[in-house]
Every structure is written in structure tokens, then in C-alpha cells.
Amino acid sequence: MNDHIHLKCEELLGSLSAYIDGDLAPALCQELEKHLEGCDNCRVVLNTTKRTIELVHSPVERSELPADVRERLFKRLNLDDYLTAKSGPQSQ
């Protein structure tokens, strides 16, 4: 595998992100997929970019607010009365 990308790859690079999001115009999509069939490097960039985004979407990146931070926030906002139960959108 070559350790560089060609001019065609550079042109399509900006489209990879939109392609992953399913947000690429059909004509460009076809052009990109045709290019991917014959370009190992672009396939690797696509696979690893997809994987990168999946990792970012994983639950470990979506940690909840620590309880002590919530408590200080409510006190700062003079909302102490509402501290006991989490007053999220599901509760009444």
C-alpha cells in the first residue's frame, strides 16, 4: 500500500465525512464508491474515520453530571428546594 494519497483522493477527502453521515448527493456518492473500490488508502481512511466517530458516540463519552456538581449548581441558582428528586423531563 502506498503511504500517500493521490490528487483524486484529496478531492474526495472532503466528501468522506458527509458520506459517513449519509448526507452526500447521490452523484458524488456513486463517484466516491467507485473510487473506493480501487483505492486501498481511501478505504482505510473511510473505515478508520467511521470507527473514530463510533468511539466518540460510545456511552463512555457521554458521562452524566456528577451529583456534587449538580448540588452546587442548584444552590448557586437558589433552587435548593428542587434538589431532592431529579426534576428531569420525565418527572412531574
Added chain:
Amino acid sequence: MPNEMSLEKLIAGDRAEFARLVDAYSSPIYRLGFKMLGNEQDAEDVLQNTFINALTHLSNFEGRSSIATWLYRIAANEALMMIRKRKPELSLELEAQESETESLEDVKPGVFADWSGLPEDELLSSEGKKLLDTAIGNIPENLRLVFVLRDIEGLSIKETADVLNLSETNVKTRLVRARMYLRERLSRYYAERLQEEER
């Protein structure tokens, strides 16, 4: 905004409703602060300042954007203000909007090892998680803010553009650059791991 939350009550100063708003959005706003500033104390400052600011100005909220967009905008500005205090030289770069070049030259891929098949438990081990967090923290600030809103918090391109007052094209460009930057950082690390496994 969750459907059952009442904008009328919020604007009228209903404290219970405001508490529900705080609970609905404090986690994403704290995460945004943490990803942008890189430490818990600054993240908490962003969080508190955002809701103090919201509470102060809620009565003037005109509903031209959703309340979520409005809150994220306040939070993003709070985070940017704190970054500017730390690094005044970044101001111009952060404010660069439509004039920003669309060139991908600085994020052109240079590592082509396919690590995408590595097992999840390796990629999300404590070491993998630390690597990911450090790499996210190293994305240039003006790209990172777009990345956090779109890829971590799951806002749409349009919502992200509304929050940051950028064009959708500009958001897309910044997102591509942020993703490429992050991919390259992870690839450098995992390429070495793959080489070690082959030995």
C-alpha cells in the same frame, strides 16, 4: 426541548420549570465545558455561568431559536470567553468564520493502517479512552467546538450552525477537519499497536 416543558412557564419565572430545564441540559453543557476547557473546575464554571446567564435573560427570550439552541449558544460563548482569557492570541482564529479556508492540507491523512477491526474492549479500555480524550482535547479549539456539538452531543449540522452563528458549509468544513485530525491521531497510535502485534 422536552415536549412537556413549558416555555411560557419558564419565561414567567416558574422556578420548578427552570429546575427541570437545568436537569435536562446540565449534563451536555458540563460535557461541553469539560471537552473545551479540559478540567472539571472550568467545566463547572461554564455550567454555572451558563444557567446564571440564562436565568438573568430568560424573560427576554424571544423564541427565535429553540431554548436548547439558546442554552448551547450561551455555553459556547462562556467556554470561548474562558479560552480567550487563557490564550488571547487565539481570538482572531476563533472568530474567523466565512473567511476560513476550506483547504484540508493541514489534516491530510498520512497514516494508512486499518485499525478499525480492533476489538471494542481494546479501543475502549482505560488506555484507549485516555488516548481518545487526549486526542479530542488536542483538536484546535475552533474545530473542537463544532465537533463537540455535532459528534458528541449529536446536534444536527443546522443546529450546530445556529448555535455558533456559522454557515452550514463552514460547520461541515470544520467537522471534516476535526474528524480527520482525530482519525490521524488515533491512527498514529494504533498503527504502532498493529505493528507490535505482527512482530
